Amino acid sequence: MSIDPQKQDLKIGIVGAGAMGRGIAQVSATGGMPVYIFDAADGAAATAKDFIASMISRSVEKGRMEKSEGDAAIGRIHAAEKMEDLSDCDLVVEAIVENIDIKQKVFQQLETIVRPETILASNTSSIRISSIASACTHRNRIAGLHFFNPVPLMKLVEVINGTDTSDDVTKALEVIGKRMGRVPVVVKDAPGFLVNLGGRAYTTEALRIVSEGVATPFQVDAIMRDACGFRMGPFELIDLTGIDVNFPVSQIIYNGYFQDKRLSTYPLHESMMEAGRLGKKTKAGFYEYTEDSTIIRPDVTEEISASPARRVILAEPSAVLDGLLRDLGVSVLSEDDGVSPILADPIGEDCTALSTRLGLDSKRLVAIDTHTGVFSRATVMAAPGADEEIVQSVMAMLGGVSGGVTRIKDNPGFVAQRIRAMIANLGCEMAQIGVATPEDIDKGMKLGLNYPLGSVELAENMGTRNCLQILEKLQEITGEDRYRPSQWLRRRALLDLPIHTLD
Numbered sequence: 001m002s003i004d005p006q007k008q009d010l011k012i013g014i015v016g017a018g019a020m021g022r023g024i025a026q027v028s029a030t031g032g033m034p035v036y037i038f039d040a041a042d043g044a045a046a047t048a049k050d051f052i053a054s055m056i057s058r059s060v061e062k063g064r065m066e067k068s069e070g071d072a073a074i075g076r077i078h079a080a081e082k083m084e085d086l087s088d089c090d091l092v093v094e095a096i097v098e099n100i101d102i103k104q105k106v107f108q109q110l111e112t113i114v115r116p117e118t119i120l121a122s123n124t125s126s127i128r129i130s131s132i133a134s135a136c137t138h139r140n141r142i143a144g145l146h147f148f149n150p151v152p153l154m155k156l157v158e159v160i161n162g163t164d165t166s167d168d169v170t171k172a173l174e175v176i177g178k179r180m181g182r183v184p185v186v187v188k189d190a191p192g193f194l195v196n197l198g199g200r201a202y203t204t205e206a207l208r209i210v211s212e213g214v215a216t217p218f219q220v221d222a223i224m225r226d227a228c229g230f231r232m233g234p235f236e237l238i239d240l241t242g243i244d245v246n247f248p249v250s251q252i253i254y255n256g257y258f259q260d261k262r263l264s265t266y267p268l269h270e271s272m273m274e275a276g277r278l279g280k281k282t283k284a285g286f287y288e289y290t291e292d293s294t295i296i297r298p299d300v301t302e303e304i305s306a307s308p309a310r311r312v313i314l315a316e317p318s319a320v321l322d323g324l325l326r327d328l329g330v331s332v333l334s335e336d337d338g339v340s341p342i343l344a345d346p347i348g349e350d351c352t353a354l355s356t357r358l359g360l361d362s363k364r365l366v367a368i369d370t371h372t373g374v375f376s377r378a379t380v381m382a383a384p385g386a387d388e389e390i391v392q393s394v395m396a397m398l399g400g401v402s403g404g405v406t407r408i409k410d411n412p413g414f415v416a417q418r419i420r421a422m423i424a425n426l427g428c429e430m431a432q433i434g435v436a437t438p439e440d441i442d443k444g445m446k447l448g449l450n451y452p453l454g455s456v457e458l459a460e461n462m463g464t465r466n467c468l469q470i471l472e473k474l475q476e477i478t479g480e481d482r483y484r485p486s487q488w489l490r491r492r493a494l495l496d497l498p499i500h501t502l503d
Contacts, residue, residue: 002168005175013089017048021095023151027180029076038080045079095123104135121145129162139164156447157182185440191256195448201422206234214411217286226377229452235286239279261482306392315344320370345370348473350412351383366394369414378402421470427455432488438500464493
């Protein structure tokens with residue numbers, strides 16, 4: 001026997017009246033379902049009920065909800081005095097402290113209280129659902145229902161299948177999630193689930209780039225915001241979530257996947273935590289903050305002293321550079337005059353490798369990242385020992401059309417190529433190992449992390465062969481397993497198949 005997730009008076013029980021429990025209760029009530037909140041602390045459930053009512057009333061005042069709808073939603077919220085008051089619920093969601101022993105005891109207690117068909121779900125963000133269920137008798141009705149904070153604003157919910165979770169329970173939770181106004185994605189019970197796993201690459205690769213001295217945190221953030229469309233740069237994001245949160249989570253996921261180097265963070269991450277620079281919460285992280293916690297953004301404007309280059313040589317044929325230079329009124333010489341800048345727009349290569357491969361004068365070689373365009377922000381790099389006047393002249397040339405020019409140290413994949421390729425590769429690997437469907441992975445990244453593109457579709461946006469080439473060049477130049485391409489990506493790139501193609 002299983003519950004009917006569509007029934008009109010489907011009752012939701014919430015264990016835990018903290019921020020997450022209150023949020024889940026609110027979307028349950030506004031979704032038309034009666035909700036019963038229990039918390040072991042005296043008065044916490046009643047306080048939560050009042051808080052939710054005030055949130056709903058505020059929505060009514062702001063015109064987001066009709067008064068009749070708001071009053072009806074408030075009327076659906078009930079404070080439970082004891083856990084036994086949840087006995088008639090069709091679904092009970094646990095939203096308490098992230099401690100497996102306490103969670104297991106709560107689930108064991110719930111099993112003795114609720115009906116046999118009642119679904120039991122955990123809002124855990126880091127503990128395996130199967131670990132929680134292992135202490136229970138009816139494991140097939142236990143699943144994860146992982147919301148994101150603040151719940152009323154974050155539309156995503158992860159429906160997590162434990163080892164024994166039945167298909168009926170999964171399907172019922174998808175329906176209930178939609179009734180709550182959320183977008184459900186079905187996820188395998190694995191370290192980090194979907195969003196916490198998929199979000200690793202953005203920040204860990206940025207940390208690696210800064211640690212290698214390629215660019216500053218502020219340059220990386222400017223590139224990823226301006227050129228790639230991310231709402232926040234990776235270092236702003238690290239500071240916002242708190243380094244005392246994201247470093248331990250990175251380690252849990254890295255160890256959970258048996259030290260797969262593609263998931264590793266970097267010593268800089270731990271050093272910041274040990275120094276107590278935890279981000280916005282301590283008013284000091286990678287950024288400094290004012291007393292009212294406003295971020296202080298250092299100026300990343302480059303000082304350019306040279307005149308714009310008017311004559312250049314192309315290292316290799318490039319339709320993109322041809323078009324850009326034509327628009328800028330810059331002449332492209334058919335033969336090297338021995339003095340003009342040599343321009344390139346490599347995919348995955350650094351200037352050192354490029355000049356060696358083509359036998360070019362490395363002092364005059366300047367690479368421009370055209371992969372994400374140059375108009376919002378241009379990125380340039382040159383090999384060690386480059387002629388400073390040459391580099392400056394190319395930057396001045398780009399400054400005429402770009403919102404900003406960022407110069408980085410020589411590096412395979414620049415900044416944007418490298419970070420985007422790592423995000424896409426991790427998304428493809430998640431599809432390969434069945435964490436979720438490619439479509440759900442993309443939904444998770446966009447709704448859970450506000451990425452401009454899902455991590456799987458990002459590979460297609462970059463061009464699957466370009467994405468593969470960036471990773472292969474990174475692996476070849478650095479010698480690191482960290483850049484090992486996912487087989488999902490490799491096969492679809494080589495066969496020229498759409499990236500979402502299933503096996």
